[in-house]
Amino acid sequence: MSIRSLAFGLFLTTLLPSAPAAPAVPRAEYKIVTASKTGTYIQIGRDLAKWVAEPAGIALEVLESKGSAENIQRMRFEPDVKLALVQSDVYQAFLDEAKAGNAEAGNIIRPLRLVLPLYDEEIYFVVRADSPLNAIHEIRDRKIGVGPLGSGTALTSRTLYQLMFGQPMSPANAQYLSNEEALARLTVDKSIDVAVIVAGQPAKLFSEMKPEARKFIKLLKLDEAAPETALAKKTYFAATVRAGSYANWLTADVPTLSVKAYLATYDYGLQATVGNLSRFAESLCANFDELQANGHPKWQQVRLELPALGQGWRYFPPMERRLRACIAARAAGASARASRAEVRSPPAPVARVCTEQELVLGICRR
Numbered sequence: 268m269s270i271r272s273l274a275f276g277l278f279l280t281t282l283l284p285s286a287p288a289a290p291a292v293p294r295a296e297y298k299i300v301t302a303s304k305t306g307t308y309i310q311i312g313r314d315l316a317k318w319v320a321e322p323a324g325i326a327l328e329v330l331e332s333k334g335s336a337e338n339i340q341r342m343r344f345e346p347d348v349k350l351a352l353v354q355s356d357v358y359q360a361f362l363d364e365a366k367a368g369n370a371e372a373g374n375i376i377r378p379l380r381l382v383l384p385l386y387d388e389e390i391y392f393v394v395r396a397d398s399p400l401n402a403i404h405e406i407r408d409r410k411i412g413v414g415p416l417g418s419g420t421a422l423t424s425r426t427l428y429q430l431m432f433g434q435p436m437s438p439a440n441a442q443y444l445s446n447e448e449a450l451a452r453l454t455v456d457k458s459i460d461v462a463v464i465v466a467g468q469p470a471k472l473f474s475e476m477k478p479e480a481r482k483f484i485k486l487l488k489l490d491e492a493a494p495e496t497a498l499a500k501k502t503y504f505a506a507t508v509r510a511g512s513y514a515n516w517l518t519a520d521v522p523t524l525s526v527k528a529y530l531a532t533y534d535y536g537l538q539a540t541v542g543n544l545s546r547f548a549e550s551l552c553a554n555f556d557e558l559q560a561n562g563h564p565k566w567q568q569v570r571l572e573l574p575a576l577g578q579g580w581r582y583f584p585p586m587e588r589r590l591r592a593c594i595a596a597r598a599a600g601a602s603a604r605a606s607r608a609e610v611r612s613p614p615a616p617v618a619r620v621c622t623e624q625e626l627v628l629g630i631c632r633r
Contacts, residue, residue, distance in 0.1 A: 271382035335419025412449030
């Protein structure tokens with residue numbers, strides 16, 4: 268090609284319209300349901316939005332809710348709610364109802380799937396500072412703030428009561444209140460005797476209290492010797508509310524009970540949704556260290572593991588495959604790094620005892 272032809276070709280390209288740029292792939296816009304603004308779930312949701320969803324190209328909106336029972340229903344029916352945080356006892360309660368023949372419970376829970384076990388949520392039994400009650404098993408026949416209707420706290424409160432005392436809580440004694448309402452009823456008008464609150468420590472509701480709170484409220488303790496405790500531990504687990512989590516309020520650790528939290532989703536089949544959630548799973552694994560370093564302190568109790576599940580509990584297969592592959596790759600990488608470090612590291616010198624003569628002459632080489 269002559270120089271003249273080449274120049275003419277370049278001139279033509281300046282006149283021709285350039286090809287339009289490929290349109291940017293729009294980010295998926297999903298939602299996650301959590302709990303109240305003073306609880307731990309909402310902070311966990313915000314961590315997932317920032318450290319996991321954003322790197323995966325997903326705009327994840329974090330929604331408040333009454334808690335786990337509502338979350339399960341919204342996960343099942345509400346558009347764009349693709350993820351939910353749920354308590355293990357609430358999830359199991361839906362499964363039990365479905366097994367007993369409740370068609371509505373079965374319709375809600377059967378398509379739901381788990382993504383990852385998270386951490387244990389502590390159960391706080393709060394009473395007035397001057398209350399004669401000191402242990403959890405002493406709440407029988409007391410007026411109790413059990414949490415809002417539709418919340419995981421309400422189900423936990425009633426389930427625990429049933430387990431400990433072998434009978435349901437009296438409707439006259441159960442008050443369905445938010446955490447803030449329950450504390451107000453407990454300390455101001457004194458219309459309830461106990462407020463039950465479920466939240467992973469440190470929970471904002473308690474961590475922001477002033478030292479004067481000690482004058483008004485205290486926590487009931489788990490008494491391991493009480494027969495009611497053994498009954499409760501058939502479903503729940505022993506835990507400790509640490510004084511370090513609430514330095515302004517507690518002066519000593521308090522033994523209590525806890526319930527497991529899970530990240531849940533739905534058994535989606537739409538290719539785009541499956542692809543987005545699979546990327547979310549990969550990002551969860553890849554950015555897990557960021558969550559533990561920069562997220563809520565509860566992330567440090569989470570293990571990047573997919574243990575075997577009980578009957579009726581199932582992981583979401585596309586996310587499970589991505590997580591298992593990434594977990595295996597992380598383990599292999601850690602093993603390889605450890606092997607390389609072992610090869611590079613010189614053997615530790617073997618200490619020997621110097622003779623007296625070597626010490627005198629200053630020629631001892633240990």
